[in-house]
Amino acid sequence: KQEVTQIPAALSVPEGENLVLNCSFTDSAIYNLQWFRQDPGKGLTSLLLIQSSQREQTSGRLNASLDKSSGRSTLYIAASQPGDSATYLCAVERGGADGLTFGKGTHLIIQP
Amino acid sequence: SQTIHQWPATLVQPVGSPLSLECTVEGTSNPNLYWYRQAAGRGLQLLFYSVGIGQISSEVPQNLSASRPQDRQFILSSKKLLLSDSGFYLCAWRSQGARNTIYFGEGSWLTVV
Numbered sequence: 485k486q487e488v489t490q491i492p493a494a495l496s497v498p499e500g501e502n503l504v505l506n507c508s509f510t511d512s513a514i515y516n517l518q519w520f521r522q523d524p525g526k527g528l529t530s531l532l533l534i535q536s537s538q539r540e541q542t543s544g545r546l547n548a549s550l551d552k553s554s555g556r557s558t559l560y561i562a563a564s565q566p567g568d569s570a571t572y573l574c575a576v577e578r579g580g581a582d583g584l585t586f587g588k589g590t591h592l593i594i595q596p
Numbered sequence: 597s598q599t600i601h602q603w604p605a606t607l608v609q610p611v612g613s614p615l616s617l618e619c620t621v622e623g624t625s626n627p628n629l630y631w632y633r634q635a636a637g638r639g640l641q642l643l644f645y646s647v648g649i650g651q652i653s654s655e656v657p658q659n660l661s662a663s664r665p666q667d668r669q670f671i672l673s674s675k676k677l678l679l680s681d682s683g684f685y686l687c688a689w690r691s692q693g694a695r696n697t698i699y700f701g702e703g704s705w706l707t708v709v
Contacts, residue, residue: 488639518697518698520700525684525703525705526702526703527602527686527700527701527702527703528640528686528688528700529700530697530698530699533697573639573640575640582642582645582653582655583628583630583632583642583645583688583698584640584642584698585642586639586640587639588637588638588639589639
């Protein structure tokens with residue numbers, strides 16, 4: 485059974501810092517990995533999707549990497565801003581129609 | 597463009613009462629549809645998914661059921677709610693095919709009292 489772990493569970497940093505969120509998964513036979521953002525009491529917004537054949541994806545100040553063989557992914561946020569405060573969720577896709585397996589998320593606070 | 601609507605946004609229901617959460621998707625055809633639950637302190641758990649009208653797959657045994665009466669409509673139901681059914685319920689969709697981004701609705705907060 486696939487398990488997804490995110491470290492740290494919570495993180496608080498001053499504005500402007502670069503930071504890294506970590507995600508690990510137990511079964512390396514994945515089709516893709518996605519990073520999501522969730523604001524309090526809201527749904528999820530997809531940030532980046534990395535296919536299993538890719539090593540990284542970039543969108544603005546966000547960069548996600550994938551090392552499928554070791555079962556790890558990182559989300560790098562450059563020059564953090566207070567608006568980046570949210571919970572960040574990592575999820576892996578095993579294929580087929582049955583959706584994603586999620587980690588419990590990293591609750592990020594960027595201090596102004 | 598595609599949109600997903602989920603309602604009600606919030607509800608408080610007594611133990612033993614029925615439940616109906618509704619989700620509709622616009623701007624696409626034959627999507628895969630999903631119901632997830634996010635309980636306090638836990639990750640998102642997949643409850644049901646559907647690849648077509650009347651086709652429902654359940655990931656975990658529970659007090660809930662799902663139905664897909666129309667191509668773009670997905671309903672989550674219960675005949676008798678339990679306290680443990682409280683949580684944040686999220687509907688999601690994506691196009692057929694395993695490599696597409698999945699899109700979530702705004703969620704429904706359910707408190708069973």
